[in-house]
Amino acid sequence: MDILEILRQDYAKFPLDQNYDIYAEDVYFQDPTSKFRGLNRYRKTIAFIQKWFKNPHLELLEIQRIDRLITTRWSLSWNTPLPWEPRIAITGRSELLVNDLELITSHIDYWDRSVLDVVKQHFRG
Incomplete structure (x- = not known):
């Protein structure tokens, strides 16, 4: 299966x-x-999201590949497990580099909002 198709499936069930x-x-x-290096840590990060974020939803808006670079645009939302369960939303993009073996060697996410803006979403009235 093509790596882009695998990524589409992963986004859909994230x-x-x-x-x-x-x-x-x-x-x-x-x-x-x-920022970190290692597949084990990457797995733990996804497991943390699965365990602690409520109703996570990752929508793939766009995906393309040029040579070894895969770029995506996405929207991520979830409810934070606070008593008032605020719905948090982030849009952004990812850049993934692929090696000769068709393995992703780098995954860098860029958010369209600042970390402070994301934190503020927890307390808006």
């Missing part, structure tokens, strides 16, 4: 039943709140 076979063992991940 964070459940992700296909980690498309990632290199030493994959680099970065977003506005963290």
